Amino acid sequence: MTETLLEIRGLTVEFDVPAGRLPAVAGVDLSLRRGEILALVGESGSGKSALSMSLVGLNRGPHAHIGGEVLFGGHDLVAAGEKELRSVRGKDIAVVFQDALAALNPTQRVGDQVAEMIRTHRKIPKKQARERAAGLLGEVGIGNPAQAARAYPHQLSGGMRQRVMIAIGLANDPAVLIADEPTTALDVTIQSQVLRLLKRLQADHGTAIVLITHDLGVVAEVADRVAVMYAGRIVESGTRDEVLFHPQHPYTMGLLNSVPRVDGPAVARLPAIAGSPLTGVARPPGCAFAPRCAFAHAACGDAIPPLMQRYGGSAHLDRCVLDRSRDALEVTA
Amino acid sequence: MRLVLKRLAAVPVVLLVLSTMVFAAIRLLPGSPATGLAAGGASGQATAADITADTEKINAALGLDKSLLSQYGSFLNDIVHLDLGSSFYGGNDITGLLGDTLPATIELTVAAMLIAVLIGMFTGVLAALRRGTWIDTATRTIGTVSFSLPWFALGVLGIVVFGVWLRWLPVIGRLPNALDYHPLTNFVLLDAILQDRPELIWPWLEHLILPATTLALSMAGFITRIVRASVLEVLGDDFVRTARMKGLSPSAILRRHVLRNSSLPIVTVLGLQFGSLLGGSVITETVFSYPGVGNLLVNGILQRDYPIVQGAALAIALLFTLVNVFVDLLYLALDPRLRKA
Numbered sequence: 001m002t003e004t005l006l007e008i009r010g011l012t013v014e015f016d017v018p019a020g021r022l023p024a025v026a027g028v029d030l031s032l033r034r035g036e037i038l039a040l041v042g043e044s045g046s047g048k049s050a051l052s053m054s055l056v057g058l059n060r061g062p063h064a065h066i067g068g069e070v071l072f073g074g075h076d077l078v079a080a081g082e083k084e085l086r087s088v089r090g091k092d093i094a095v096v097f098q099d100a101l102a103a104l105n106p107t108q109r110v111g112d113q114v115a116e117m118i119r120t121h122r123k124i125p126k127k128q129a130r131e132r133a134a135g136l137l138g139e140v141g142i143g144n145p146a147q148a149a150r151a152y153p154h155q156l157s158g159g160m161r162q163r164v165m166i167a168i169g170l171a172n173d174p175a176v177l178i179a180d181e182p183t184t185a186l187d188v189t190i191q192s193q194v195l196r197l198l199k200r201l202q203a204d205h206g207t208a209i210v211l212i213t214h215d216l217g218v219v220a221e222v223a224d225r226v227a228v229m230y231a232g233r234i235v236e237s238g239t240r241d242e243v244l245f246h247p248q249h250p251y252t253m254g255l256l257n258s259v260p261r262v263d264g265p266a267v268a269r270l271p272a273i274a275g276s277p278l279t280g281v282a283r284p285p286g287c288a289f290a291p292r293c294a295f296a297h298a299a300c301g302d303a304i305p306p307l308m309q310r311y312g313g314s315a316h317l318d319r320c321v322l323d324r325s326r327d328a329l330e331v332t333a
Numbered sequence: 334m335r336l337v338l339k340r341l342a343a344v345p346v347v348l349l350v351l352s353t354m355v356f357a358a359i360r361l362l363p364g365s366p367a368t369g370l371a372a373g374g375a376s377g378q379a380t381a382a383d384i385t386a387d388t389e390k391i392n393a394a395l396g397l398d399k400s401l402l403s404q405y406g407s408f409l410n411d412i413v414h415l416d417l418g419s420s421f422y423g424g425n426d427i428t429g430l431l432g433d434t435l436p437a438t439i440e441l442t443v444a445a446m447l448i449a450v451l452i453g454m455f456t457g458v459l460a461a462l463r464r465g466t467w468i469d470t471a472t473r474t475i476g477t478v479s480f481s482l483p484w485f486a487l488g489v490l491g492i493v494v495f496g497v498w499l500r501w502l503p504v505i506g507r508l509p510n511a512l513d514y515h516p517l518t519n520f521v522l523l524d525a526i527l528q529d530r531p532e533l534i535w536p537w538l539e540h541l542i543l544p545a546t547t548l549a550l551s552m553a554g555f556i557t558r559i560v561r562a563s564v565l566e567v568l569g570d571d572f573v574r575t576a577r578m579k580g581l582s583p584s585a586i587l588r589r590h591v592l593r594n595s596s597l598p599i600v601t602v603l604g605l606q607f608g609s610l611l612g613g614s615v616i617t618e619t620v621f622s623y624p625g626v627g628n629l630l631v632n633g634i635l636q637r638d639y640p641i642v643q644g645a646a647l648a649i650a651l652l653f654t655l656v657n658v659f660v661d662l663l664y665l666a667l668d669p670r671l672r673k674a
Contacts, residue, residue: 058577090580097578102571106670107593116589117579152669168575 005208006032006055006093006176011068011078013050013059013232020281021065024050026232028068029307032176035206037199039219039240041255042229045279048212051229052178054078055210056093057085072176091121094169098181100161104153110164111137111149117171136167141197159190163197170201177202178210183218195222216259220244228252231278231288234307238316248311248318251289287319295322337665340658347654348647349409355646356408359639360401366421366637367391395421408643417647418640427644430629435648436519437507438625441618442610442652444541445548449610450603452553457560458587464565472557480554484613488547488620495543502543505622509536544621548613552606559602563595570594597668604660608653 013025025047032038040048053059054066055077070077072092077085094117097103105113114133118124124132130149137145140163153161162182169177179198183191199222202209211223219226219240226244227237228251236249247253254273275292284290286301293300305319371387392398396407411418417427460472496504508514508521514533517524525533567573568591576586615627622628626645633641665672 056578058574086580086582088580089578095575095578097571097575099571103575105572105575105590105594107668108589116581120580120585154670168579 003034004031005034005072007069007071008032008051008055009069009071011051011054011070012066013047013054014065014067015050016063016065017281022281023232023283025054026283028229028232028234030227030234030237032208032210034175035202035208036224037202037209037211037222039211039213039223039226040229041213041216041219041226043214043277045277046229047232048229049180050232052095052180052210052212055176055178056089056095057082058089058095087121090117090174091172092174093176093178094172094174096162096165096169096177096179096182098184100158100165100185101153103165104161106153108152109150110153110156110161114149114164114167114171117168121172133167133171136171137164140164140167140170140201141193142167158186159193162186162190162194166194166197166201170205170207173205173207175208176210177207178212180212181214182211183213183215191218192221198222216244216255228255231283233288233304233319234317235289235320236316236318237307238313242313242316246312246316248316249289249320250293250295250322252318254292287321297322337658337661340661344651344654344658348650351650352408352412352643352647353405355643356405359634359637359642362634362637364637365392365397366395366639367397369637370421412647417644420641421638422636427640430641431626431644431648433516433519434624434626434629434645435652437623438611438614438618438627438649439652440520440522440541441545441548441623441625442607442614444545445552445610445614446603446607448545448549449552449556452549453556454560454599456553457557458564458592460557460561461564461568462587469561473561476554476557478554479550480558482551484547484551484616485620487550488544488617491543491547492620503540504543507537507540507624508533509540512536540623544617544623547620548610548617551613552610555606556599556602559599560595563598564591567591567595593667597664600660600663600667604657607656611649611653 008028008030011025011028011030012023014021014023016022028047028051030038040052042048050059054064055070057066057077057080060066060082066078068078072088075084075088077088080088104110108116111130111133114136115126115129118129118132119126122129134145134149137148142148142160142163148156148160148164153164156164162185166179166182169179182198183194186194195218198209198211201207211218213219223240225238226240227234228243228249229235230251236243236247236252243252244256247256251273254271257271258273260270273292274294278288284301286303287293287296287305290296290300299321305321307317307319309315309317310320311318365388367388368384370391371384389398396404408418415428417431419426420430456472456476460469460476463469492504495502503509512533514521514524515528517527521533521537525531525537572594573586573590576590581589611627614625615630617623618625618627619631626648629641630645630649632638633645
């Protein structure tokens with residue numbers, strides 16, 4: 001459980017936009033261990049998708065600037081050429097995208113789409129790949145997989161399509177599976193089925209999963225570790241219990257406070273974090289969350305606080321400079 | 334399937350409306366076949382009175398002295414019995430004339446379509462993949478220019494350059510007159526196979542290439558633009574990102590995922606453009622003295638040969654309609670989402 005599989009060092013992702021360069025990821029250090037589920041949490045625009053796509057260079061392009069290092073199996077995937085990356089994509093690191101209807105080719109049978117993933121990396125006969133594809137569809141919980149394999153994406157339900165997407169992701173038994181909001185497009189009962197499926201597959205295959213989500217309920221259900229992102233940086237990271245039960249950064253607290261709880265007091269309106277996330281090109285010199293933070297004081301605007309251990313366990317890191325002895329920081333809800 | 338049956342059911346209606354319009358339009362033109370025939374047949378000393386007398390005789394012989402309504406009635410009656418009548422000049426059977434000319438026009442338009450699709454797909458995909466570079470700009474500029482060039486100008490230019498200056502290609506007709514050709518189906522390629530005469534193919538291609546390219550170029554320019562836009566749109570689709578995630582090479586992504594999905598708007602355009610291609614074939618066939626339906630139609634109009642005009646227009650309309658039914662079928666083959674269980 002402790003072997004580091006993927007090491008991200010000083011990762012930056014910037015996009016050319018009309019107003020200048022948008023810093024989507026502004027320096028992230030993060031490691032992924034073999035077989036764990038790491039949840040990457042944050043609002044839309046926090047950089048979690050940009051971060052995960054740049055792991056396999058899927059957001060490379062003339063308008064993207066990716067810096068830093070992503071070390072995987074002794075190679076730096078940021079510096080790697082397209083050809084080298086192609087041998088990693090789909091084989092060692094695969095992605096499950098969120099909107100499966102859009103992410104699947106509408107004119108190809110789903111079985112063939114799974115088989116294509118297999119045959120891209122293993123030279124086996126088409127027939128054999130098809131059989132293996134049907135087997136995978138069965139493994140992700142699709143009843144009558146042989147029949148489903150012959151269906152086109154539009155003929156399947158949303159939950160089934162997401163299972164197909166997961167089957168594609170798992171086709172080559174990758175070491176890392178990036179699941180980009182895999183349950184967002186699904187209704188609640190299907191969501192939890194898909195999550196349990198991911199959890200089971202992670203246990204069966206020892207696949208490490210980077211689970212991108214904005215849903216803390218999802219985090220509580222399946223994650224081993226959590227990294228909270230805000231404005232392109234990780235503001236807090238630790239084990240699931242540390243982050244969910246002892247949040248240190250006011251942004252994490254804000255996220256937790258805005259989740260309705262069955263055991264919490266009945267409120268007319270859930271508390272929301274005031275203001276809106278930073279999405280523009282310009283960034284303040286200090287803590288990016290300070291303008292929205294209820295606890296902010298003058299020092300917060302001076303410099304970006306480093307991500308370090310400030311409270312609790314040695315692996316529980318955060319970027320908040322506030323004094324932890326004060327009760328004011330305890331979660332109120 | 335229902336969609337196709339629906340389209341097929343509409344074919345007779347389309348043909349009825351069209352034949353009625355052609356029937357009326359040709360009779361609205363100034364001049365009549367009888368005056369033409371009478372004047373043409375008269376000797377130098379004929380007086381105006383002689384011509385008038387002849388005209389009446391000819392009108393009576395051709396049935397043109399009857400009321401328009403009764404002419405229309407017998408015209409429709411003949412069509413229903415698959416009798417398209419015979420030419421006022423020489424009395425040739427129209428069905429036979431169409432049997433000779435329609436295959437020539439089908440060869441010309443299909444060849445033009447193939448050339449246009451080949452050029453248009455290649456340049457369109459190239460422009461999309463090299464978006465924003467000089468290749469993109471050049472391709473689009475050439476496409477727009479060729480799209481704007483009129484057929485007759487292109488045809489004459491082709492004749493002058495390849496026929497007169499370079500002497501590479503013949504510029505008139507469909508096959509050399511000296512060639513010993515006994516048509517079976519009137520499709521030269523098919524006959525060459527059926528009659529085991531491969532030596533027919535080269536002269537045929539030689540005659541076909543210039544008019545077909547003339548006809549194809551403007552359509553190719555149009556297809557380039559559609560293909561470019563369509564490919565760019567599909568390249569931005571999520572499933573292309575999925576294909577990249579799988580580790581597929583760019584060429585595999587293009588072949589297996591992009592082309593098929595971007596072909597739908599292209600196929601639509603092809604069906605519609607086939608209409609203008611048929612229109613263009615009328616001009617092109619005239620320029621190249623190519624013995625197709627277009628040529629037949631133009632001569633028919635010039636001579637006020639009503640049955641020929643009606644027959645040729647019907648044949649062209651039928652061809653257009655059938656091509657579009659075929660396009661609908663192609664649609665179903667390409668996009669499984671359109672197939673309703």
